[in-house]
Amino acid sequence: MRTDTGQVFKLEDYRPTDYLIPATGLTFRLSPEATRVTAVLTVERRDGIAASVPLVLDGDGLKLSRIAIDGQTLAPTDFFATPDQLTITTPPAAARFQLLIETELAPAHNEALMGLYRSSNVYCTQCEAEGFRRITYFLDRPDILSVYTVRIEAPHHEAPLLLSNGNPAGSGDLADGWHYAVWHDPFPKPSYLFALVAGALGKVADSFVTLSGREVELGIFVEPGKERLAGYAMDALKRSMRWDEEAFGREYDLDVFNIVAVSDFNMGAMENKGLNIFNDKYVLADQETATDADFANIEAIIAHEYFHNWTGNRITCRDWFQLCLKEGLTVFRDHEFSADQRSRAVKRIAEVRTLKAHQFPEDQGPLAHPVRPRRYREINNFYTATVYEKGSEVVRMIRTILGAETFRAGMDLYFERHDGEAATIEDFIKVFEDVSGRDLSQFSLWYHQAGTPNLTISSTHNAAAQEFTLEIEQSVPPTPSESRKRLMHIPLAFSLVGTDGKAIEYSGVEGASVEDGVIHIRKRRHMVRFSGVAERPAMSLNRGFSAPVTLSVEQRADDQFFLAGHDNDTFSRWQAFNTLLSEALISAFRQVLDGKQPGFASRLIELAGKIAGDETLEPAYRALALALPSEADIARDIGKNIDPDAVFSAREALTVAIAESDREIFSDLYGRLTDKDAFRPDAASAGRRALRNTLLDYLSLLQGGAALAARHFQSATNMTDRAAALTVLALRHGGSPETVKALADFEAKYATDPLVMDKWFHIQASVPGPQTIHAVRALTGHPAFSMANPNRVRSLVGTFSSANQTGFHRADGEGYRFFVETVLQVEKRNPQLAARLATALRSWRSLEPARQGKAREALLSIANTENLSADLRDIVERTLA
Template structure:
């Protein structure tokens, strides 16, 4: 493998040069785009060091210092840098480069998405556009002039406010944009294309009118209205909750089909993956509507938590991402069921982030070492980073937390700062010492809380003891005790004895004593998932039933059910003939008959997933785990068949609505269908729902149960679904995903055949994730099949993606590099594919870093 050098947080040094102004002129062409970059440059201090600029995958045309053009002997050029020595204290540097957007399949820098030019510069894509100090602590004011054919590209967009436009010879036109706020180059954006435009306005709390513009491909205008409504909700919420007002005259969103990420918060010009913009009643599911709203909010909230205050270096990525994920989760909780929203957040942490902590790429939310920055856009940085912010909010309280946010902006607006700066603002505003809490930023791994208790009848006292344990992680980091907030409830026979509050777990082992407790209570711990930890406490079935019914915290009620199910799944792994007690089903019967809202009921009825269980088991036998989950699910379906059928039928309606009650009704109805699909009437139920569905949520639920249960109707409904939706890119992504989930021994051959489908393109990240990623991540039975065919299939696709789009390859390799979680037989098969991959020539840095970590 090619050798690449890692970078370390400890080696950070401020830049030798500052760039205050950037004037770009970009003349667009498919294969020969010309970029002229005029920069005002100043030495940061007195020194004689050369200016070393980053640059990749482009052709240097000329270099000028002030008015003097440099000859080749006056600068040094490598594959990744341009170095210029003997420079004055202050100067104007002009660099002209030529780039090829069509050839840029990595989708970093400037590239062509179908007929649209667009950019993606985070983390290090700007160096593919021009030579620059491509680092987030170099902040400049940008003026961008774009030139292109006016017929093919009537819209020319960049950051900031439009200041000039006009026509040129040869059917060309130009538009000039000016962004008055200093920003790092990763927030630079350019888009050129022919779109349909949805416009609106938003009046800020200070009375300024902001123009809102949403650009979509022609024919998609009607599918953009939900995104616009979501943007206006986000703007209002941020003013009401954090007193943060938008600062430019215009806010633009552009939807493109080819995009590596979900979206990008470029200042004033957000570029979005179209799947997080386009949604209408016929083609989008309830989850799609939710996700569009959440991602729109996330990128808008970045305007302050990421743009106005940005990160000093990429090791501080969670400074902006963890904080902004927390903000978008709070927004979603306010817009929808707070309990269901929280449960969905926690499922991601437990199923995927915990696995990341236990795998070869384990790292703190502020990594210490990076080889390829794209590899650290991880669930740890985002989701665990959000949990760390949430813990701070829990410890400080809402008022003190918001005071900390206010102080943070007062101190650092317009700056590139660190996670330490954020914690300092929180600490100072609340007069709270957070020195121990800061270990969460630098320590990897998932802590385990080992809990024991004791009730003293003679004194009516109850003692609760919590011990912190920090399992070793792949990075072999020395572990410190953390400040862990533990929300608790004590549920007693006498409701008057119930207690609740917050425990601050700071020592390796601590004991709390509760007085005037008339009988031994059942402890409900980590209410609302108050810390991203695993809990080790022995609950018997009776205690879990008590929590499911009586816990005040809805998360604890849901979590008790998950613990109950997980306990029996673990037993079934080793003893598939285990006779399951009826009380397992009766607990769910109580759920179905309860007065809880249907969205929450739906979550309570869903069993822990394969990934959630795998994260809680040492040396997973995938076949045994899949079988155990299936046995428990079938047992529940058989025991509660009449209840499921009655509930299902009562929720079938010919009317469609999008309010919270209707969404909850569909969620519960389709969970009931998921259970009923295991029984004799499965085929007819699924087929009838598919035929009668008046919305995508119900239609997709029907074909999914047909796929995962290999029902007779599967092929017919898939053919009909494709006929109905062919040409609709986002819906066909769903069709490819359902194919990948097919519970049939021929699924790998099926997917290989679909690689040649006219609507499949491995160059499109969404399509690659929909088919290849869905199989590797979610078809656990056949991806982990004992013949190794699933691993061999993924290897073959990673070879292709390594040269086409290394970022996508790096994300799709994740299920393979976590091989040490599985039993020895599967480990051997998975490791063999990784070793084959490691021997390939010209491996990308993205894959090399992960392979090195996995195969050490």
């Protein structure tokens, strides 16, 4: 573990290296305690670089055993080695030479899960972002592209499977029961994409024939005995491969494509060229152990990592400041894939909910940064919702501005122009300017400027003149290090909706560029006048969430209700209803603070019932519409002086009001949605289950609700229904006999399945109220829990600190004290995981003063701890700044 050096990396300081490494040969002789790595690097001095310039290579905690150049062992005076750096002080005069480096590693003791480590007796690697330097000394940065040939040696009984990137190039037996395998990747790649896996694993095999007729061997490797759980992942992989050919013209390029599922992993998955390594959570699934959300995540993440083969691997990023070039773009691609595989409207709503829940708070707090950051101290901390989710939204806006056809032409040019290169955001924008002839320099501010823009909008209708006028003003709030903001190019999709629910046609428009139902906002203020509008329309704005902005709209409540019931854009219809719910919840929050009983408009309650029973809407859509804004969503919209207990009370009051008023509709629909068919993980079946389980949550608040949830739990034939019922019991009826029994039954049934037990931990950590801290503390000592496993920590500690508003933000600060203890305990093993946990307090300044003071004390106690890792100190100090 590296402690904080205080070094800040800046985009403006980028310069190419003095040396290149066009070819890399690696030999691994694997041992849990003493793995020997022999690297033979072909090193080239760049043109114009003097022979006297030292070669400086990155390391991280390395132990150097041997070093030689062109077969000659170097004298101690010719190099200088520390665990974190190797400097060849007097390189050869020749412009090209071979450098041999031998290092020794102890994978069994690598609890940080970066570099080469052991997971359940399987050797595996994680090299993104800077893990390769924990394996050997190297120019460990994305713009150093090298062709890798890898030889792996291990005892056959311990590791019968030996995998690396590329295509198999040889294998055989060695003395003393050892064997070897050689892999060669013909495509130059950066070191962060290197991968190795060795161990005893079961295989699910299949094949795929590409568009040009090449047959690709597919393999998914899992813990022996779990092969049956990888079928859905294999199906998702094959669908991803076909979709990328059809949607983007991208064909797979190697002879084999392998996926390995491991149980100890810091991330969701890693796109190493030809050898993706996955957190087993995103591979293993059947109806008995995985929820519909798990199936959807597996489909999306399998696709995401596969799509990286072109957007990330064949074209990589020049430096880590360009991370969104591979991640934001690939998130956009996996979103499009999922939309095509499932329901586009439902997928879009889910995407926006995720963006608002995770990225908007990031943009509004101390950890705000541009989609392309300009500086960082620890790159692991910039794998953020801004880079991924907002990065995807920026790509989506490019398509909105240019149109689908021109966008596809730009992507084709991007692949043609930059294949095999380490590219930049400027390279990406340039291809779209070239194919469209447009100047996108103002639009590019979306990459360079932090913060969520706000649009203030008002309207007037002149019936006599048949004119409808919009007044629009944009603003971008200040963020850390950016007090003054430049004006953005915001594509605002809109429709003028008439009383029949259809778009009103207008004869002309002036005041702004309007194309294909999109207002292009480029100035601070626009007055957009539509002519030929006889009737006063309702404004449907930011349709499809065309831009990641907030809206402050002067709009009649009648218009919002009308749009929520009649807008022909299903996303905008959801958005209108969700806005009504949010406004009602904020009003209820203020009533609770004033000591009053919250009251709600009857037509809002009735509208919930109408949406639930509207058979013209997809069940999945209705489930999302009936899911009230979360406590965190409400707090974000309120903005400051947040009392989490009051937020909880307001939300509960509205939930109860809807349940009581719409009980007949909900009860009838709940009964009719009973699934009598065999389980299928398809979108339509998942949507029906989602709606039924949403209705169960409401109905459980009525008399007999605990018994209803218990029957739901006992009769469940799949994990989706079982986990939903257990959640309702735990969150709505904690401590009841039904809940105690269900929790015990679930534990007894799944005690030996870690991924299912994660759900059990997650549910109990989600229980609202101040008492949950005691349960969470006790569960850290449960036999199925381990502080060394990221999935276990995220399921219990991560859920409690990031998703349990009333439990974590206890008024006495006990939640924060537990937070400090746990973060520091985790950091000793895994700094990256500890830093992710620490982001739970990113919005501490929005709390009411007493909680705010206790949260600050907690952060300061971490900041004042000696020898903090760079990962954790970076997050805590930026959060406090």
